[in-house]
Amino acid sequence: MKQFSESLPDWLAHQPLQPLFLKLLGLCDGTGLYIVDRDQRVVHWSQGAEQLSGLKAADVTGHPCLQEYAITEAGDHKKQRIQSFKTDGRRVELRKIARVLYDRQGAFSGGLGLLLPVSEQPENAALPKTSSEAEESEKQGFHGLLSRTPAMQAVFQIIQNAAETEATVLVRGESGSGKELVAKAIHGLSARRNAPFLAINCAALSSSLLDSELFGHVRGAFTGAVKDHSGLFQRAHGGTLFLDEVAELPLELQAKLLRVIQERNFIPVGGDRSIDVDVRIVAATHRSLREEVKMGRFREDLMYRLRVVPIFIPPLRERREDISLLIWHFIRQHNAANFRTIEKIDPQAMKTLLDYTWPGNVRELHNVVEYAFAVGRGATLRCSELPPEFREPRTAAAQVTQNSPLSEAEESAAIRQALEQSNGKVSSAAGSLGMSRATFWRKRKVYGI
Numbered sequence: 001m002k003q004f005s006e007s008l009p010d011w012l013a014h015q016p017l018q019p020l021f022l023k024l025l026g027l028c029d030g031t032g033l034y035i036v037d038r039d040q041r042v043v044h045w046s047q048g049a050e051q052l053s054g055l056k057a058a059d060v061t062g063h064p065c066l067q068e069y070a071i072t073e074a075g076d077h078k079k080q081r082i083q084s085f086k087t088d089g090r091r092v093e094l095r096k097i098a099r100v101l102y103d104r105q106g107a108f109s110g111g112l113g114l115l116l117p118v119s120e121q122p123e124n125a126a127l128p129k130t131s132s133e134a135e136e137s138e139k140q141g142f143h144g145l146l147s148r149t150p151a152m153q154a155v156f157q158i159i160q161n162a163a164e165t166e167a168t169v170l171v172r173g174e175s176g177s178g179k180e181l182v183a184k185a186i187h188g189l190s191a192r193r194n195a196p197f198l199a200i201n202c203a204a205l206s207s208s209l210l211d212s213e214l215f216g217h218v219r220g221a222f223t224g225a226v227k228d229h230s231g232l233f234q235r236a237h238g239g240t241l242f243l244d245e246v247a248e249l250p251l252e253l254q255a256k257l258l259r260v261i262q263e264r265n266f267i268p269v270g271g272d273r274s275i276d277v278d279v280r281i282v283a284a285t286h287r288s289l290r291e292e293v294k295m296g297r298f299r300e301d302l303m304y305r306l307r308v309v310p311i312f313i314p315p316l317r318e319r320r321e322d323i324s325l326l327i328w329h330f331i332r333q334h335n336a337a338n339f340r341t342i343e344k345i346d347p348q349a350m351k352t353l354l355d356y357t358w359p360g361n362v363r364e365l366h367n368v369v370e371y372a373f374a375v376g377r378g379a380t381l382r383c384s385e386l387p388p389e390f391r392e393p394r395t396a397a398a399q400v401t402q403n404s405p406l407s408e409a410e411e412s413a414a415i416r417q418a419l420e421q422s423n424g425k426v427s428s429a430a431g432s433l434g435m436s437r438a439t440f441w442r443k444r445k446v447y448g449i
């Protein structure tokens with residue numbers, strides 16, 4: 001990108017800088033401009049930023065770089081950085097474009113930022129381009145789920161079809177593989193999309209708390225029940241209830257759940273009257289419910305009621321073409337929200353990422369990108385910016401994956417990626433994949449790359 005200073009006209013270069021700067025600030029007051037100091041504390045917050053975010057300059061100035069105003073994405077308890085703000089109790093989606101300032105020693109000395117309503121942000125106009133893959137990644141999304149593997153395209157098709165029905169869906173997949181995103185996609189595509197989508201993790205609460213959270217309780221049902229409490233089934237009326245880790249549901253609550261599914265009504269804890277509800281259930285588990293039934297921990301009749309439409313999400317290690325797609329997707333998100341812009345991934349770092357087994361799936365991958373943004377600087381993501389476990393000697397599991405042959409699709413995706421990263425230089429692309437130049441050429445010919 002051409003730097004502004006490169007084309008600074010002579011007459012401008014000779015202007016006294018301070019008055020010029022103050023005039024510019026005044027001129028931009030209607031835009032969402034803000035400035036932070038070297039500690040990332042806000043030192044200037046324009047009127048435009050006030051209007052867009054609903055946050056007054058007096059409340060923001062002196063505080064660390066907006067972080068404390070970021071709110072969590074519904075259903076996900078990780079911070080989304082600067083993507084959403086609360087205004088008068090409303091949620092406003094904002095994007096941030098930032099430029100870093102360095103002092104004469106090259107140390108970070110602050111930054112300028114511009115807030116834009118998401119709808120007004122011109123796609124790619126202000127954001128630095130990362131790689132063509134980053135742009136491509138946005139095209140391969142399905143309601144927030146990105147993938148280019150055939151197995152996931154089949155999942156998208158099932159989601160689409162299931163959303164048009166009222167069938168109960170059971171999503172199976174490892175932790176962090178995207179089960180909740182699937183549930184949200186089904187809700188978002190269904191006729192229930194304007195009613196609530198509520199989620200609960202059945203493994204996170206004790207049996208009695210879960211009972212009261214799901215079905216509610218009446219006043220006096222137990223010590224501390226000082227007033228009636230409506231449960232999730234009641235609050236999700238007309239919408240969708242996502243039951244995560246459903247295999248962990250205690251047997252006594254499995255009976256209650258079966259009743260709601262069959263009878264479409266339930267009795268709150270301590271109550272004597274049943275309440276009718278219309279709720280679609282999407283359940284998820286990382287376990288095999290069949291195995292749980294065999295072990296006597298899960299009711300067989302409930303299993304059949306839940307898995308009317310089963311959806312299986314393959315773990316990330318089995319869809320390795322998605323690794324680089326997701327890495328660039330998260331980098332792009334962070335480029336827009338941070339003071340660092342990553343434009344390249346060092347080939348060795350990319351190889352390490354592609355070889356990793358990703359036990360925590362997409363969530364872990366997102367964390368790794370977040371880590372790199374937190375610890376690293378500069379336009380290239382390097383091996384030294386990967387979390388410690390990536391730099392330690394390989395685990396047995398990683399060895400197995402490394403030694404396992406890549407599928408044709410994985411191999412051709414890796415070759416494309418390596419070429420992209422090396423700017424078309426064959427030697428370094430081949431080297432990054434541990435191939436000789438001859439093998440690399442032969443494979444390119446086979447795959448038509």
Ligand SMILES: Nc1ncnc2c1ncn2[C@@H]1O[C@H](COP(=O)(O)OP(=O)(O)OP(=O)(O)O)[C@@H](O)[C@H]1O
Nearest residue numbers: 076144145146174175176177178179180181362363
């Ligand atoms: N295919 C995908 N494309 C983009 N982001 C994804 C994808 N899959 C998962 N994610 C992201 O990864 C994180 C974990 O996803 P999600 O919470 O849906 O997983 P989960 O399987 O429900 O996890 P858990 O079982 O631990 O609750 C979320 O931030 C989600 O947005």
